[in-house]
Amino acid sequence: MRYKNLNRLLILTFFFFFLILPLGQILAQEDTLPPAPPTEVRASDTQNDNGHSITITWKLSGDDGAGKKDVVAYEILRSESPAGEFVVRGMVPAGNNTYQDRGAKEKEDKNYFHPYHDFYYKVRAKTLNSYSESGVAGPAQAYGQWFHLGKLPVFVGTLAFTIMVLAFISLARKGKKFYVRPLAGIDAVDDAIGRATEMGRPILYILGLGSAADIATIASFTILNRIAKKTAEHKTKIIVPCNDPIVMSVAQETVKAGYLDAGRPDMYQEENIFYITSMQFAYVAAVNGIMLREKTATNFYLGKFYAESLILAETGSVAGSIQISGTDEIAQIPFFVAATDYTLIGEELYAASAYLGREPLLLGALKAQDLAKAIVMISLASGAVAASFHLDFFLRLFTVQM
Amino acid sequence: MRRQLPILIVFVSGVFMVIQYFIPHESFEFIYEYAMDWIIIIGIFAMLLGLWSLTRASVSKVQAKAPGWGFSVMTLVGLATMLFLGFYKGNKSIAEGTFFMDLFWYIYTPIQATMFSLLAFYIASAAYRSFRVRTVLATILLVTALIIMLRLIPLGPISGVNQWLASWILTVPNMAAKRAIWIGVGLGATATALKIIFGIERAYMGKD
Amino acid sequence: METIGIWIAALLTLGIFSFLYKDNPFYKFCESLFVGISAGYWFVTTFWQVFMPKLADNLVAGRLYYIIGGVFGVLMLLRLFPKIGWLSRWSLALVVGTTAGLYFTRYLVSNGMIQVQNTIIPLYVKGNLSQTIGNLVIVIGTFSGLIYFFFSKEHKGAFGGLAKLGIWFLMLSFGASFGYTVMSRMSLLIGRMDFLLGTWLGLIR
Numbered sequence: 051m052r053y054k055n056l057n058r059l060l061i062l063t064f065f066f067f068f069l070i071l072p073l074g075q076i077l078a079q080e081d082t083l084p085p086a087p088p089t090e091v092r093a094s095d096t097q098n099d100n101g102h103s104i105t106i107t108w109k110l111s112g113d114d115g116a117g118k119k120d121v122v123a124y125e126i127l128r129s130e131s132p133a134g135e136f137v138v139r140g141m142v143p144a145g146n147n148t149y150q151d152r153g154a155k156e157k158e159d160k161n162y163f164h165p166y167h168d169f170y171y172k173v174r175a176k177t178l179n180s181y182s183e184s185g186v187a188g189p190a191q192a193y194g195q196w197f198h199l200g201k202l203p204v205f206v207g208t209l210a211f212t213i214m215v216l217a218f219i220s221l222a223r224k225g226k227k228f229y230v231r232p233l234a235g236i237d238a239v240d241d242a243i244g245r246a247t248e249m250g251r252p253i254l255y256i257l258g259l260g261s262a263a264d265i266a267t268i269a270s271f272t273i274l275n276r277i278a279k280k281t282a283e284h285k286t287k288i289i290v291p292c293n294d295p296i297v298m299s300v301a302q303e304t305v306k307a308g309y310l311d312a313g314r315p316d317m318y319q320e321e322n323i324f325y326i327t328s329m330q331f332a333y334v335a336a337v338n339g340i341m342l343r344e345k346t347a348t349n350f351y352l353g354k355f356y357a358e359s360l361i362l363a364e365t366g367s368v369a370g371s372i373q374i375s376g377t378d379e380i381a382q383i384p385f386f387v388a389a390t391d392y393t394l395i396g397e398e399l400y401a402a403s404a405y406l407g408r409e410p411l412l413l414g415a416l417k418a419q420d421l422a423k424a425i426v427m428i429s430l431a432s433g434a435v436a437a438s439f440h441l442d443f444f445l446r447l448f449t450v451q452m
Numbered sequence: 453m454r455r456q457l458p459i460l461i462v463f464v465s466g467v468f469m470v471i472q473y474f475i476p477h478e479s480f481e482f483i484y485e486y487a488m489d490w491i492i493i494i495g496i497f498a499m500l501l502g503l504w505s506l507t508r509a510s511v512s513k514v515q516a517k518a519p520g521w522g523f524s525v526m527t528l529v530g531l532a533t534m535l536f537l538g539f540y541k542g543n544k545s546i547a548e549g550t551f552f553m554d555l556f557w558y559i560y561t562p563i564q565a566t567m568f569s570l571l572a573f574y575i576a577s578a579a580y581r582s583f584r585v586r587t588v589l590a591t592i593l594l595v596t597a598l599i600i601m602l603r604l605i606p607l608g609p610i611s612g613v614n615q616w617l618a619s620w621i622l623t624v625p626n627m628a629a630k631r632a633i634w635i636g637v638g639l640g641a642t643a644t645a646l647k648i649i650f651g652i653e654r655a656y657m658g659k660d
Numbered sequence: 661m662e663t664i665g666i667w668i669a670a671l672l673t674l675g676i677f678s679f680l681y682k683d684n685p686f687y688k689f690c691e692s693l694f695v696g697i698s699a700g701y702w703f704v705t706t707f708w709q710v711f712m713p714k715l716a717d718n719l720v721a722g723r724l725y726y727i728i729g730g731v732f733g734v735l736m737l738l739r740l741f742p743k744i745g746w747l748s749r750w751s752l753a754l755v756v757g758t759t760a761g762l763y764f765t766r767y768l769v770s771n772g773m774i775q776v777q778n779t780i781i782p783l784y785v786k787g788n789l790s791q792t793i794g795n796l797v798i799v800i801g802t803f804s805g806l807i808y809f810f811f812s813k814e815h816k817g818a819f820g821g822l823a824k825l826g827i828w829f830l831m832l833s834f835g836a837s838f839g840y841t842v843m844s845r846m847s848l849l850i851g852r853m854d855f856l857l858g859t860w861l862g863l864i865r
Contacts, residue, residue, distance in 0.1 A: 101476075155481065196475055208764075261759075263755050295498040303659075321509065330564075332699070360571055388578040388581065400644050415644075426639075430776060433779075464757070470764050470765060495755075496711045496733065499706060530696025531700045533700065538705075538708075559693065564694075592835060626837075627798060628833075636809040645767070
């Protein structure tokens with residue numbers, strides 16, 4: 051029994067020393083053999099950038115995805131002379147054949163990348179235990195571009211749309227009359243102001259949470275101007291609580307201008323256009339109070355709105371006010387639709403200022419919007435048909451590379 | 453000078469910002485970054501206008517003994533307390549554990565969270581009101597809302613059909629409608645921006 | 661401090677909830693305190709976290725172009741003096757002009773071109789009926805939605821029919837957003853209840 055076991059042990063030992071160990075060594079040796087190096091390394095300025103980056107491309111190592119398949123990553127090394135010391139700038143996983151070596155544009159930044167300066171690059175293919183290096187590529191220099199070619203479609207769009215807007219405005223200047231269809235929310239404005247006048251109660255105008263620089267807020271300023279003019283004609287009080295100090299300043303100017311337009315500058319009261327706080331829900335708490343205590347007959351919510359939209363609209367609705375809302379914040383439109391009497395959806399908010407003023411110039415711009423919309427719809431329809439036949443011409447017209 | 457120069461500033465800064473979008477070169481990037489910082493700085497100075505407006509309104513209510521003037525006193529006390537606590541120890545005044553932050557955590561935060569949570573009631577009452585309207589449009593809105601809600605409730609989705617329908621609605625017709633709104637808003641906003649840059653829309657400047 | 665703090669927080673929470681019944685002095689008290697505290701908090705934090713690093717620190721570091729921002733900021737304050745208040749329009753003009761230019765390209769790209777790009781999809785996908793139907797619905801929905809936003813033509817006849825289809829799509833989308841939001845709003849309420857019944861009264865854990 052004992053001898054038998056000893057025999058087994060001997061045989062196992064034999065196997066271990068003469069078969070498994072050498073095999074392991076051979077395998078291990080295999081692993082320390084360097085992989086095939088990356089080839090055709092090229093370094094050149096990165097296109098469409100600010101001038102602080104060089105792009106390096108290479109042909110994958112023969113052992114990346116093929117051959118021994120043991121390449122795990124590539125390291126990118128840089129030097130200021132071909133024979134100088136190369137330092138690692140970055141690493142990408144196997145299968146990638148391009149790297150952007152970029153740095154900061156501020157001279158005081160420690161990661162500053164010198165433009166107009168010669169750099170040399172090498173790419174290192176790495177396995178778990180070994181690596182091999184490509185030849186040196188370069189010199190390459192980084193420099194900034196003066197036009198972003200990937201944004202060419204946007205440039206064309208910008209020019210085309212600007213020309214359209216200016217052309218229609220100049221047509222309007224020459225006295226061309228434009229037709230626009232009636233818009234329910236707009237038609238309701240006069241009634242709503244009339245109602246407040248009859249009831250002898252004030253009108254509340256909320257510009258939303260946007261800053262004076264938000265386009266939706268600026269569109270709302272123009273509407274406020276028109277409404278202020280009407281309230282001045284009707285001698286109805288208008289209250290404008292604001293969420294942003296600059297918005298408040300502009301609202302004061304806008305309302306004052308409306309009163310001037312109506313020929314009633316004496317009736318303008320600056321204290322009715324005031325600032326509360328910039329914090330969302332504190333502002334809402336106060337506006338809720340104003341609605342109930344001032345018993346506003348009509349509430350306008352026009353501009354940028356967030357979660358507070360429904361709190362405001364529901365409070366006003368329970369208080370029995372007529373409410374007209376409008377925003378370009380898609381997420382809030384449903385709540386305005388559900389809780390207010392009229393809602394200007396998205397683009398209608400921008401159209402409202404033209405509708406209310408009936409100023410030929412603003413109507414002209416609205417026509418340009420419609421023309422652009424028609425072009426978009428035609429492109430959409432023909433693009434989809436073309437795409438069904440695998441033609442991507444229309445798609446390329448609208449494709450922007452950032 | 454009073455009207456022409458601001459219109460010129462709007463035009464120059466607006467055109468610059470449009471042009472810089474197409475120019476990646478660093479010189480434009482630098483000016484862009486300064487301009488954005490200047491705007492933030494202007495906004496900070498404007499804060500004083502806000503505080504002035506709030507204080508003046510509250511003080512005049514108290515002085516006139518207008519209805520509810522006592523509440524204006526509360527506003528002033530709250531404001532003055534925060535301003536004092538926020539500055540009396542320099543920039544260490546707003547570190548965690550200061551009385552300033554205690555007021556933030558025990559007064560500001562709970563009121564804010566409660567105001568926000570009122571939405572749970574309001575969303576229910578808004579749904580109820582749409583339910584009573586009984587037009588085709590209101591019905592479409594409510595039925596869709598119901599389908600999505602049943603998918604998301606803790607017990608849901610109530611069936612495989614519900615699950616499939618909800619995700620189809622979200623990714624197909626919902627997406628189509630959103631794109632129409634987005635494109636419309638895009639055209640409206642760009643047209644408005646152009647009107648501002650070219651000085652056609654200038655109601656926001658006021659009049660003399 | 662913590663116990664007093666929790667009690668104050670709980671009473672304020674109840675004060676805000678009382679508004680659901682009707683406007684009352686308790687709510688008015690919470691509201692006016694909230695307004696004062698929040699305005700003060702906002703001013704103080706913006707001062708320390710934005711004003712100091714953006715203006716003071718940059719000026720100290722010798723970046724003198726920040727003076728321009730400071731000058732425009734001071735001009736904004738001149739509104740407080742009626743005689744020279746018109747100078748604040750210069751600052752306003754800078755703010756509005758800069759952002760109008762910024763938003764112009766931003767809206768053009770993200771709201772215009774990218775959306776159009778995403779909607780140019782094949783109307784027929786070989787061997788995939790559900791995707792074919794889906795793509796068809798997306799293109800028709802977007803198209804009819806845009807018809808609804810068309811201002812130059814009255815919604816009558818076939819055009820009116822398409823516009824009506826468009827508004828149906830919009831309502832469906834609004835319903836989806838509505839339904840999607842309900843649960844998250846409920847969880848906010850549950851959060852407050854948890855505070856009142858758990859943290860404050862200790863009734864639930």
